[in-house]
Structure formats: C-alpha cells, structure tokens
Amino acid sequence: MAPAEPAVAAATTTTATLPPPPHFVLVPFVAQGHIIPLVDLARLLAERGARASVVTTPLNVARLRGVAEQAARVGLPLELVELPFPPPGSGLPDDCQNADMVADNYQFLPFFFALPELAGPFEAYVRALATRPSCIIADWCNPWTAGVAKSLGIPRLFFHGPSCFFSLCDLQAANHGLHERIAAGGDEDQHAVPEVPVPVTVTKATAPGFLNHPATEVLRDEAMEAMRTADGVVVNTFLDLEAQFIACYEAALGTPVWVVGPLSLCNRDVESTASRGKTAAAGRQQAITAWLDEQAPGSVVFVSFGSITRKLPRQLFEIGHGLEYSGRPFIWVVKEPEAAAPEVREWLEALEARTAGRGLVVRGWAPQLAVLSHRAVGGFVTHCGWNSLLESIAHGVPVVTWPHFADQFLNEQLAVSVLGVGVPVGVTAPVMIFDDDTVAVPREDVVRAVSTLMGGGAEADGRRRKAKEYAEKARRAMEKGGSSYENLTQLIESFRQSGGKEG
Structure with a gap:
C-alpha cells in the first residue's frame, strides 16, 4: 500500500508547520448497500492521510471488525464507532440494527422511525471529541445528522447511494411536481421525467424516489430538506460512466458533486x-x-x-x-x-x-x-x-x-x-x-x-x-491522476482547514 501523501510531506517539513489531517465522520444508513460503499470511502480517505470514523450500530461494527483490524495492521487512521440501537420503547428486537435483520413488513416503519433517535448519541460522540471533525458525510437516508452538524458548526456532505442518473431524475421529479402528477394519474400512465438529458419515462409503480410510501412522507420531506441544505454530495460513480448526468445534477442541486467511484475498486x-x-x-x-x-x-x-x-x-x-x-x-x-x-x-x-x-x-x-x-x-x-x-x-x-x-x-x-x-x-x-x-x-x-x-x-x-x-x-478513474482519484484529492484538501476547533 502506498504511503499517504501527508506522511511523505512530514519527512521534509517540520511538524509545527503541518496542518492537522482532516477528520471525516461517516454516517451510513444501516443497510448493507449503504454501509459497504461508505466503508470503502473511509478506507480511501484513510489511505490518503485523512482520519476516518464510521459511525453505526453495534451489530454493524461487529460485522465490520475485519475491516478495522486490517486497517490497524497497516496503520490506517480508520475507526468504527458504536451508537446504541434500537432505542427503548421502539418495539424492535435488540438485534434489529440493520435492515437485513427486519423480520417482516410490519417492522419496517418502526425501524425507520426509530433511526432519528440516534441523533442524541451521535451528538454526544461528536461533542466528546477533542477537536471538532472537519466534515460529516451522512447518508441521504440519515437527515437526523443535519441538526447535529448545524448546531456544532460542522460542514456536512450527504452521500447518495444510487446512480447519478437516478439522483438527477429524483431531484427533477421533486423540482417539477412530478410525484403529484403521477399520484393523480392512472396506474398505467407513462410520465416523462423533465430536464434530464436523455428520454426517461416512469409509471406510478416505477416513479423515482425513496420513502415514497404515504406513511413515510414526513421522513422523505426531512431527507429532501437535509439534501438541499447540505454543503455538497458524494456520489459513488465515475465521470466516464455518467458525465452528462453528473453535470446536470450539480447544476440542479446548486452545490458541489464529488464523484469518487467506483469505490469497490479500493478492494485490491x-x-x-x-x-x-x-x-x-x-x-x-x-x-x-x-x-x-x-x-x-x-x-x-x-x-x-x-x-x-x-x-x-x-x-x-x-x-x-x-x-x-x-x-x-x-x-x-x-x-x-x-x-x-x-x-x-x-x-x-x-x-x-x-x-x-x-x-x-x-x-x-x-x-x-x-x-x-x-x-x-x-x-x-x-x-x-x-x-x-x-x-x-x-x-x-x-x-x-x-x-x-x-x-x-x-x-x-x-x-x-x-x-x-x-x-x-x-x-x-x-x-x-x-x-x-x-x-x-x-x-x-x-x-x-x-x-x-x-x-x-x-x-x-x-x-x-x-x-x-x-x-x-x-x-483508470481510480488510479493516480484519474478523475475519481483527483476528485478525492480535492475533497480532502477542501476540508483540510476545517475542524480542529476544541470539542
């Protein structure tokens, strides 16, 4: 594994003149498809000299123990942080700490509505740190992190797990009232998604979006608000795959889009x-x-x-x-x-x-x-x-x-x-x-x-x-000099001067 660039610089520069490495706190949604890419991102950040902390539930920490041990063996600054879950009174079994542990359809709503209870333990963890993190990177499905970041003055990016193509369609559907038109139409009606650079049609059954069920509408509204107030987004894709959608998404969102994938290729x-x-x-x-x-x-x-x-x-x-x-x-x-x-x-x-x-x-x-x-x-x-x-x-x-x-x-x-x-x-x-x-x-x-x-x-x-x-x-995108490699470099450097304030 190549030595991190800041470590190389340390050999020729006095410690007193070096800024501290940025500290990224990553908060994945508690499902395998969301945890895996953010853990990959944490490893890449740590390999590049940043400090990375992945915050999740005890069950997921146990599943990821091998990742932490492997990072420790090669001296990477990557840590796993446990937050207690499920909260008392949620009605969920003690081991229901990942979406794949939900036992039936009736547990999903209690599971989703219990997740915001993680905000209190998360804020306590961040406040207990000796210095404030440089940046919080939280899953789109974790809007409860927005209030913590705002109250502590910490920059926040959101991580959206799907393709940029989907994210653009979802955003444009919300911006142009497509969901309301779909709801008023018939089940078989075809609806064009507006302001996407290729023709995209959907039906009521295939409309874009997460948490579209009426019972989770309040959660979707919170997630959309947290998305719009974030300082940017990190996406697991690469420029040569989705260039036209990345450009349109960044323009529609109005904040930086950091494209850093395919993250799976960090597993070498x-x-x-x-x-x-x-x-x-x-x-x-x-x-x-x-x-x-x-x-x-x-x-x-x-x-x-x-x-x-x-x-x-x-x-x-x-x-x-x-x-x-x-x-x-x-x-x-x-x-x-x-x-x-x-x-x-x-x-x-x-x-x-x-x-x-x-x-x-x-x-x-x-x-x-x-x-x-x-x-x-x-x-x-x-x-x-x-x-x-x-x-x-x-x-x-x-x-x-x-x-x-x-x-x-x-x-x-x-x-x-x-x-x-x-x-x-x-x-x-x-x-x-x-x-x-x-x-x-x-x-x-x-x-x-x-x-x-x-x-x-x-x-x-x-x-x-x-x-x-x-x-x-x-x-090529993930190699040194490639588009995703350089985007990650810019991401790290953008937050190198952030944080460092006393906890």
Missing part, C-alpha cells in the same frame, strides 16, 4: 474482496473459488438479489428451473431465511444433484466482489441495486436486470437503454420485501434473459465489449 487484495460487507466462512470462500476455477472463462452466470428482499418458494422454484433449463453454468445465492423451509431445502438439494458440476447454490452470504472479479464469470442476474450494478460494470460483466424497488427501475434504464450493458428480465412493478406471493418472473423469462445475455451474436458481443470498455475506464 484477496482478503478485502472476500470479506467486503461481511466475512464469509473460510471454507465457503475456498469452495466457491475452487468451483469457479474449474469453469471456462466467461461461462458462469452469477445470480444474487441483494441483502433485503426475500422470495417465497414459488418464485425460487421458477428461478432455479430457469437456471437449470438455460444450460449455462451458474452460481445462485439464496438467503438463509429463503432456504430454511423444508420444501425449499429439499428442492435445492435435488436441483444441485441434477446440475452437479454446472450449478452451485450458495446459502447465505456470498463474497460478491470476489465472484464478480473471477475470470469465469461472464454475466450477472442482479436486482439493480447500484452497488451491485456498478461492481459488475467495474469488472466488465454485463447484466440481466431484475429490479425490485426504489432506485432499481431507473438503474435498469441506465444499464439497458443508456449504457447498453443489460438485458431486462421483464418486470414492470416493484415487489414487497417480504411475503410477496406473486411470481413476478416465470422460468421462461429467466431462460430467455440468461440465454440472451450469455449467448453469441452481435448484440451480446456488443454488451460484453461495452462492459469491458467501462471496466477499463473505471480502473
């Missing part, structure tokens, strides 16, 4: 790629790698749908049959709660027997970044969460798009219609996170999409070529 060794987000059991990681090593380059389709949504048996069976009938080698990640039912457990065992040597079912957590970076993987069936989609692009892997909710339908439009690296599976409406008994995608559509993605012909070859070209551009 086997330990980092294998343990990103969670640590897979050593035996499981070795088994996955050994299985992939036996497959032909670019032959395997990887299937994974993020950390939250859980599919019922009927949909699982359709996915499994589709993968079997496609005839392609596959790795399929099935969540532990999904695989717990006896009928599913027995069915998966039978599927594995029928596809022995060609199919691998992973129950529970899989090291996604390690899988996507393996030479054998040639396609990815994804829910279109931005982390997953960007990781796939950054490793030159085209995708089958199967969006589930939130930003994912617009991310699909970006991948398929703008970037040309995706094949849609055909869904047109979101699913419930739990207990959705509809079969959104039958096996025939799985076979069609996988075969189209992994097959030959000019269109398939074009998708693979574009994905490889974007991967090379992503790699």
